[in-house]
Amino acid sequence: MVIKKYISENLNHLDQAYRRESDPKKATYYSKLAILELCGWIEVSMDKIILSHGRKKVKFPKNTKFIETNVKQTYGFEYEKHFRKMLISLIGIVDCENIESRVNSTVKTHLEVQLKNLKLIRDNLAHTYLQGSPGQSTIDAPSTTKARLDDIYKGLKEFQKTLREL
Numbered sequence: 001m002v003i004k005k006y007i008s009e010n011l012n013h014l015d016q017a018y019r020r021e022s023d024p025k026k027a028t029y030y031s032k033l034a035i036l037e038l039c040g041w042i043e044v045s046m047d048k049i050i051l052s053h054g055r056k057k058v059k060f061p062k063n064t065k066f067i068e069t070n071v072k073q074t075y076g077f078e079y080e081k082h083f084r085k086m087l088i089s090l091i092g093i094v095d096c097e098n099i100e101s102r103v104n105s106t107v108k109t110h111l112e113v114q115l116k117n118l119k120l121i122r123d124n125l126a127h128t129y130l131q132g133s134p135g136q137s138t139i140d141a142p143s144t145t146k147a148r149l150d151d152i153y154k155g156l157k158e159f160q161k162t163l164r165e166l
Helices: 005-020 025-058 061-071 079-100 107-124 142-164
Strands: none
Touching: 005 025, 005 142, 025 061, 025 079, 025 107, 025 142, 061 079, 079 107, 079 142, 107 142
């Protein structure tokens, strides 16, 4: 099950700390951490959707092990490269197409756009560190990261709901 409560609390705490912080460099740390927290939550949520559906539908332990191994070997949160690949591994390409055609297209598009944008932001942050003054680079404030959560949550919930209907 995809749960939004804890990530919302984390992002709210980081946003409050960001707003209270007088040191621009420390405030930038909160921004960076908010992005990394959201990305981690997305990966965990995608894994939970796949594992939960697999545990409900798969009968043979060997196949359950296959799904668990596949999820453990998937690192990332891109739609095509990670989530869709896990879906196909779990339910097959035919049922994946069926799911994608039944999911609300606007919700799916918003999910994909947010994931793509977040991936670019996260990659830039993950492969660097803060140098000198924080004005040298721009990082989304935690409030901006929080705003992304709704589209992502709605998209993941939509996939979870549609999978249950399979």
